[in-house]
Each structure stands twice: as C-alpha cells, then as structure tokens.
Amino acid sequence: MIGRCVFKAVCCALLLIGSGPGHAQALIEGKVALPGPEPQDLVPTRYAAQPGEIAPPDPPVAVVYLEGQFPEAATNSIRLTNEILQFGMQFRPALLPVRVGTAVAFPNGDDFYHNVFSYSKTKRFDLGRYRKSDRPPIEVFDKPGVVKLYCEIHRHMRGVILVLDTPYFTRTQTNGLYRLPGLPAGKYRLRAWVDERHVYEKQVDLESGQLLHLDFDAK
Amino acid sequence: MKPLPIVLAVAVFAISAQAQELLDDLESTLSLKTSDGFFRSDLTGLLDLEGYYVDQRPPGLLYDDESFFNPRLTFFLDTRLGPHLYTFVQARLDRGFDPGQKDFDARLDEYLLRWTPWNDSRLNLQFGKFATVVGSWVQRHDSWQNPLITAPLPYENLTPVSYDYIPASPGYFLARRHVPDQKDSWLPILWGPVYATGWELFGTMGKLDYALDLKNAAISSNPDQWDLNSSLWRYPTVSGRLGFRPVPEWNHGVSFSLGPYLSPEVSTALPAGKGINDYDQFTLGYDVSHAWHQWEWWGEVFLTRFEVPNVGDADLAAYYLEAKYKITAGLFAAARWNQELYGTVGNGLGGQETWGNDMYRIDLALGYRFTRHLQTKLQYSFGHRTGSLQQGEQLLAAQVTLQF
Numbered sequence: 316m317i318g319r320c321v322f323k324a325v326c327c328a329l330l331l332i333g334s335g336p337g338h339a340q341a342l343i344e345g346k347v348a349l350p351g352p353e354p355q356d357l358v359p360t361r362y363a364a365q366p367g368e369i370a371p372p373d374p375p376v377a378v379v380y381l382e383g384q385f386p387e388a389a390t391n392s393i394r395l396t397n398e399i400l401q402f403g404m405q406f407r408p409a410l411l412p413v414r415v416g417t418a419v420a421f422p423n424g425d426d427f428y429h430n431v432f433s434y435s436k437t438k439r440f441d442l443g444r445y446r447k448s449d450r451p452p453i454e455v456f457d458k459p460g461v462v463k464l465y466c467e468i469h470r471h472m473r474g475v476i477l478v479l480d481t482p483y484f485t486r487t488q489t490n491g492l493y494r495l496p497g498l499p500a501g502k503y504r505l506r507a508w509v510d511e512r513h514v515y516e517k518q519v520d521l522e523s524g525q526l527l528h529l530d531f532d533a534k
Numbered sequence: 535m536k537p538l539p540i541v542l543a544v545a546v547f548a549i550s551a552q553a554q555e556l557l558d559d560l561e562s563t564l565s566l567k568t569s570d571g572f573f574r575s576d577l578t579g580l581l582d583l584e585g586y587y588v589d590q591r592p593p594g595l596l597y598d599d600e601s602f603f604n605p606r607l608t609f610f611l612d613t614r615l616g617p618h619l620y621t622f623v624q625a626r627l628d629r630g631f632d633p634g635q636k637d638f639d640a641r642l643d644e645y646l647l648r649w650t651p652w653n654d655s656r657l658n659l660q661f662g663k664f665a666t667v668v669g670s671w672v673q674r675h676d677s678w679q680n681p682l683i684t685a686p687l688p689y690e691n692l693t694p695v696s697y698d699y700i701p702a703s704p705g706y707f708l709a710r711r712h713v714p715d716q717k718d719s720w721l722p723i724l725w726g727p728v729y730a731t732g733w734e735l736f737g738t739m740g741k742l743d744y745a746l747d748l749k750n751a752a753i754s755s756n757p758d759q760w761d762l763n764s765s766l767w768r769y770p771t772v773s774g775r776l777g778f779r780p781v782p783e784w785n786h787g788v789s790f791s792l793g794p795y796l797s798p799e800v801s802t803a804l805p806a807g808k809g810i811n812d813y814d815q816f817t818l819g820y821d822v823s824h825a826w827h828q829w830e831w832w833g834e835v836f837l838t839r840f841e842v843p844n845v846g847d848a849d850l851a852a853y854y855l856e857a858k859y860k861i862t863a864g865l866f867a868a869a870r871w872n873q874e875l876y877g878t879v880g881n882g883l884g885g886q887e888t889w890g891n892d893m894y895r896i897d898l899a900l901g902y903r904f905t906r907h908l909q910t911k912l913q914y915s916f917g918h919r920t921g922s923l924q925q926g927e928q929l930l931a932a933q934v935t936l937q938f
Contacts, residue, residue: 354571358612359620359648362665362673363745364655364738366779428782428825432863434905436551441863443827446782465906 341521344494347377347487347507348533358471366427369471370403375509377531378412378477379493380484381519383503398422398451399464399474401429406464406474412484412508413476415459422451430467437478438462461511477508500525507531537603541583541934548908548936557907560938575613581936582606582677586633586929591714593917593926594690595726598634605629608676620648622664631757632717632726643729657737663760666728666753667736667745667775668789669834670821675727681830681858682899683913683931685726687872688836688852692720693890695840695848697756697795700803704882707845711891714925721754721795723817723838723852728753730760732770743777743787752795752815754838759797769794769810775819783826789819795840804843813841828860842879848889849877864904870897872917891919909935 352374359365397417400407402424413419421431421442431452432441437460442452456462456478464474487493487507495505500523507515515531547553567574586592587601598604606628613621624644630636631643646662665672671689674680684690694710696719701707732749750766751759753773771793778786795815796804804810817838824831835853842848856870876890895917903909915929 351569354567354569354574357571357614357617358574358576359614359650361610361612361622363777364658364736364743366655366738366743368654426782427779434864434903439863441828441860443860444783444825444830445827 340496341498341500341523341525341527342494342496343379343381343498343505343519343521343527343529344492345529345531346491347379347493347509347515347531349375349377349487349489349491349509350513350533351375367404367425369469370405372405372473373407373409374489376408376410376489377487377491377493378410378479378484378508379487379495379531380412380479380481380506380508381495381498381503382481382506383501385482385501386499399431399476400424401431401466401472404429404466404469404472406466406472408486409473410475410477410486412486413456413478414482414484415478415480416455416457417478418453418455419476420451420453423447423449428468429472431464432467433462433464435462436460438476441467444468475510505529537583537585537605540605541585544581544583544936545904545908545910545934549904554905554907557905557938564938572616573614575611578610578612579938580606580608580610580677581938582608582933583935584633584683584931584933586931588926588930589928590924590926592634593715593929594687594692595632595685595717595722596634596926596929597630597632597717602634604633606677617653618650620650622646622648622662655738658735660734660736661732663729663731663762664734666724666730666749666773666791667734667747668724668728668753668773668791668817669775669819669836670785670787670823670832671834672727674832677933677935678909678937681856681866681868681901681911682870682897683911683933684897684915684929686834686854686856686870687874687893687895688723688834688854689726690722691852691872691874691893691895692717692722693840693848693850693876695721695754695795695842697721697752697754697759698797698800700796700800700843701845704845704880707842707848707879708881708887708889711889711921712923714923718756721756721840723836723850724753725755725757728755728760729757730755730771731762731766741779743779744775745777746772746774748772749793752793753791753817754795754815754840769798771815783824785821785823787819787821789817789821791815791817791819796843808843813843815840830858832856845889846879848879850890851875851877864902866901866903868897868899868901871895872897891921891923893917893919907937909937911935 355371398420428444459480462476466472564577584604609625611623630639646660646664648660692715730749730751734747736745773791775789819836821834833855840848852874854872858868860866872895874893878886879889881887897915899913901911911933913931
C-alpha cells in the first residue's frame with residue numbers, strides 16, 4: 316500500500332516537472348552580420364605626451380534579445396558580467412547588455428586616471444577621477460535604453476550599455492554567432508542590436524521545445 | 535548684431551535630440567580614415583558665444599568697451615599618417631586673438647608637423663606655430679576644458695613693461711604705474727597660450743614628462759610677434775618644462791623660459807653698445823595639479839624678470855590656485871584665487887620703488903554641460919590693485935560653447 320502511494324507520488328511529480336517551463340523552453344540560434352573591426356585609434360594629444368599606450372578596441376559584437384509579453388515566471392536567462400573595465404584606454408566590454416535595474420561597476424584597470432561619464436537620456440552620470448586601487452563606482456541602470464559611455468580624459472574611448480526590459484538577451488560572439496536558450500512559447504519580436512543605426516527585427520512564433528535558426532543580414 | 539537671440543537659438547538647437555544625433559553624426563562625417571587605420575584626419579571645432587560686462591575700463595587682455603559680445607568659431611584639424619607623423623592646425627574666426635580686439639579676424643593660430651620616431655611617446659619632435667611648454671594651463675586652455683571663462687592672472691594681466699618702448703629713465707618707467715594699461719604695447723608674464731613659432735622636443739618616460747622648445751618670441755610677447763618672420767632665429771627664446779607624476783592624482787612641473795622680449799624695431803633706441811639680445815625675460819615656474827573623484831585642483835607660480843633698458847631688472851611674482859567641483863553630472867562650480875606682486879627698481883634718485891601695482895583677483899564660475907556638445911558658463915570676478923588706479927574691478931561674463 317505504501318509502495319503504491321510512493322509510486323503515484325513520484326509519477327505525479329514527474330508529470331508536474333514535465334509540464335513545467337523547462338520542458339516548454341525554445342531556443343533560437345543564428346548569426347548576425349557584424350561590421351569589420353575598427354582600426355586602432357592612435358590619437359596623439361595636442362599639447363603633451365600621453366602616458367600609457369592605447370590598446371586595440373574590442374572587436375564589434377551585437378546584442379540579440381527577445382521582446383514581448385512574457386509569462387510572469389520569466390527570469391533572466393543569461394547572466395552576463397555587470398562590469399565595464401577601463402583598460403588600455405578602452406572600455407571592456409565595449410557593449411554590455413543588462414536588464415533594467417542592474418548595477419554595473421566601472422573598475423579602472425589602468426595605472427592612470429579615467430573619468431567615465433554619460434549624458435544619455437537613459438542615464439546621466441559622471442564618475443569623476445579614481446585610481447586602479449580604488450573601489451570601483453557602481454551605477455544602477457533603471458530605465459531601458461541606450462547609455463553611451465565616454466571618458467573625459469581620453470576622447471577616443473567609446474562604450475555602450477544597452478539597458479533592456481527583457482530577461483532574454485545575449486551577446487554574439489565576435490563572428491556574429493549567437494544562441495538564445497530558455498525562451499518561453501509565444502509570439503515575440505527578436506531584435507539584433509549592432510549599433511544605434513543598425514537594429515534588425517524579426518517576428519517569431521515560438522513553440523515548446525522548438526529550435527529556431529535565424530540569421531540577421533546587413534541591410 | 536543682436537547677441538541674445540543668437541545665443542538662445544544656438545542653445546535651443548543644441549539641446550534638442552535631433553541636434554544630438556546631428557552633432558554625433560557630424561563627428562563621424564568629419565573624420566576621414568583608411569580601413570587599415572594608417573591615415574586618419576579629424577575636423578572638430580568649438581563655437582563660443584561670449585558676453586562680457588566690466589564696471590570700468592576692461593582689464594588685462596579684454597579689449598573694447600565696458601560690455602561687449604565676442605563670438606568665436608574655432609576649427610581643429612588633427613591628421614595622423616601612420617604611427618610616426620602627425621599634423622595639427624587650429625584656425626579661428628573671431629573678434630581678434632583677445633576678446634573684443636577687432637570687429638572681425640581670421641587666423642591660423644596653430645599649425646605643426648610632429649615626428650614620433652618610436653611607437654611610444656618617449657620622444658616627439660615638432661616644428662610649427664604652437665603653444666608654449668611653460669606651465670600647465672595651456673593643456674586645458676580651450677573654452678571646453680577651462681572651467682572659467684578668463685585666463686589666470688599671470689596669463690593675461692598686463693604689466694608696465696613694453697616690447698616697443700624704451701624708457702628714457704627709471705622715472706618714465708615708474709610713472710606707468712599711474713596710467714591705465716596700453717593693451718597693444720604692455721606685456722603680461724605669459725600672453726595666453728603663446729602660440730609662437732619654433733621647434734619643440736618632448737616626451738614621456740614612466741612618471742616623467744619633459745619638453746623643450748626654441749621659439750621666435752618671448753612668452754610675454756604680443757600675438758603679432760608669433761608668426762613665422764624674418765627674425766625667426768635672431769632673437770630666440772628657449773623654454774622647458776620637467777613634469778613628474780608620482781601617482782595618478784598628482785602632477786608636478788617646473789618650467790623655465792629665457793629670451794629677449796623687445797621688438798627689433800626699438801633697437802636704435804637702446805643704450806649705446808646694447809642690442810635686443812641683451813634684454814631678456816627670464817621666468818621660472820612651478821605648477822601642481824591634483825584630482826580626486828569630483829574635485830580638480832590646479833596651482834601655478836611664476837617668478838619673472840624683465841631686463842628693462844635704462845632701468846635694470848624688474849622682478850614680478852604671480853600665482854593662482856584654482857578648483858573645480860562637479861556638483862552633479864553636468865553642473866560644476868569653479869573658483870580661482872590670483873595674485874600678482876611687483877618687485878622694486880631703482881628710481882634713479884637713490885631709492886627703490888615698486889614698479890607696478892600689486893593685484894589680487896578672485897574668479898568664481900558656475901557651469902553646466904547639457905550634452906557632450908553644449909556647455910554654458912557664468913563667471914563673476916572681483917579684482918583690486920594697490921593704489922588709486924583701478925581697472926575693471928568687477929567683471930561678469932557668460933559663455934555658451936558648442937563643441938562639434
């Protein structure tokens with residue numbers, strides 16, 4: 316009798332697990348056409364020699380994300396580092412996608428000062444000057460949109476934080492390949508953000524367990 | 535010209551979202567580069583719309599009447615050919631090099647060709663017309679980086695020494711304390727950034743910076759003397775600076791400059807047997823800066839000696855301390871305390887007299903950066919001289935700068 320009850324309970328549990336969101340999750344993968352890498356910016360200073368050497372910037376990547384009305388139980392599918400390092404007079408990574416409400420730290424990895432700031436509508440801040448050994452300042456990004464990053468001292472430095480109102484996003488590899496797992500079934504928009512001028516969009520109708528292949532070609 | 539509508543129109547345009555996109559686009563449109571990065575040329579610029587109100591005759595290097603409008607359009611062309619060659623040109627359309635000097639003027643203020651033999655910055659050699667190596671204000675003297683509108687006192691306050699006048703006796707020289715400055719003739723310690731013509735050798739090695747230049751004019755010289763001319767190497771001035779950065783927040787520098795300051799045109803009026811090269815301006819300077827989070831501090835002190843014909847050595851000390859604090863992202867406040875102290879010269883009657891009027895001035899400013907392209911500043915200054923002669927005790931200035 317006890318054995319029957321245990322068997323039924325296990326069966327019920329397996330059924331419940333089987334009908335849960337894990338079983339219904341879809342996956343999209345593909346490739347985004349990316350621009351070629353920018354040549355290294357060796358920008359001489361006008362009035363004095365500049366300490367340190369400018370390292371090559373990160374190669375371009377894109378952010379692929381799903382937009383729409385998600386089930387309430389949706390959680391962040393991909394955990395990306397919430398940190399932008401200033402190293403070799405470059406922002407690393409140069410493009411960071413985060414979910415709304417995420418805190419991002421800005422450590423200085425160089426032996427000289429940087430001064431990160433943004434006057435973007437999405438987030439306006441100025442971190443001032445701080446050293447490599449200082450505790451990195453942290454900013455919370457609580458509005459969706461594009462946050463352009465600059466350094467007041469080194470004019471060539473460029474970075475972007477893409478603040479997204481979705482838990483489903485990923486950053487492509489440098490060859491443009493991406494993989495977006497754990498997606499709920501339903502009708503959504505899939506976007507590929509290369510830069511402000513190059514944002515591609517496709518409508519998707521995801522089914523449980525579906526594997527979808529979608530490429531974004533340059534228009 | 536009605537300045538207020540122009541200033542408002544520029545400000546309203548520049549704040550708009552469309553203007554932001556346009557100015558961001560302009561930045562990339564005005565940049566030419568080859569795909570391999572070997573060649574790159576960037577055209578950038580500043581549009582300054584300034585207004586000045588002075589309660590008396592304007593002091594220092596402010597010309598014109600008690601209140602005036604001073605627009606200025608500056609273009610910068612930075613061109614790099616590979617890692618070893620760099621050229622820079624600064625062209626300006628304005629009302630003269632110093633505010634209010636003329637009705638209209640167009641100039642090439644700076645042009646240079648730089649050769650960097652190694653891939654790092656240990657050695658650079660350049661020729662052309664460019665800013666002095668003396669002091670540290672030059673590195674932040676453009677309107678976007680200067681947290682105030684005017685220059686520090688040592689860079690603009692005129693002393694009774696002239697480049698085109700030989701006093702017949704100490705009495706004539708000392709009498710100048712009692713008359714208003716003569717802007718086209720009297721000299722400051724440094725005339726702004728001193729874009730004189732010549733050679734420069736400079737570099738950085740670890741925590742040390744060095745710079746040495748050989749120019750055609752003294753650091754106090756009038757902008758008319760800075761251009762390439764026939765007397766390029768006849769009366770050279772040599773200047774240098776050694777900088778030390780022990781940690782990122784501190785910068786120290788010592789500077790010197792030595793060279794004749796008199797115009798060749800007055801050589802016939804010099805005492806018998808003397809030439810232009812016998813009368814130097816010799817300057818020693820120390821500069822320090824500190825930055826920490828939202829604070830930035832700067833200080834410079836100069837000791838200068840003018841060898842004045844028929845008078846002797848006229849010594850002068852000047853310094854300033856300046857601070858900037860970013861109150862929010864965009865809003866900043868700045869303050870600068872300036873002082874200039876005159877030495878004594880023999881009065882020809884067996885005594886010693888101060889050859890100028892000691893002066894102090896406090897500059898206060900509030901600024902706001904609306905965007906990466908638009909900034910505005912408001913400055914109030916109060917200055918006072920010893921003696922009864924005052925000149926521009928109170929100054930109110932406003933500036934709108936559009937950066938592209």
